[in-house]
Amino acid sequence: GKVIKVMSSSTSSASPSFDILQIFMKDDGTFPNNEHYPTLIYKHAFHGSESEGRRLIVNKNEWTEPWVWGIFSYHHYHTKAWELLICVCGSASIQLGGDDGPTVKIDKGDLVLIPPGVAHKQLEEGGGFSLLG
Secondary structure (H helix, E strand, O other): OEEEEEEEEOOOOOOOOOEEEEEEEEEOOOOEEEEEEEEEEOOOOOOOOOOHHHHHHHHOOOOOOOOOEEOOOOOOOOOOOOOOEEEEEEEEEEEEOOOOOOOOEEOOOOOOEEOOOOOOOEEEEEEEEEEEO
16 A cells, blocks of 8 residues: 655644545455545644544534544455544554554544555554544
């Protein structure tokens, strides 16, 4: 996979700046991944509580009611669905794209958007890692 890091800066103090990681993943022969849409990781973009995260996902964006949990410890992907994850506690190392794919660290406050087809699994976690997803 190719990892591109983009720095987003704000011109207004009302909207904070944060880093956005874009990770493009090609089919690795086992998992389809998605070379057309990147996995997006917004570092430290969410500063609310778990209940505020639920409201943000459901009320403002019309997603279904989120679960609170981690990520499976084996590679899996969703054939048609985008997956929106908000880290509300702790941190974890996540591998994307299959066994040869990059590993990224997800921390409290990170928002992750995974496109259909992109394999992902949790490698390790700490601090009571949990996501809204």
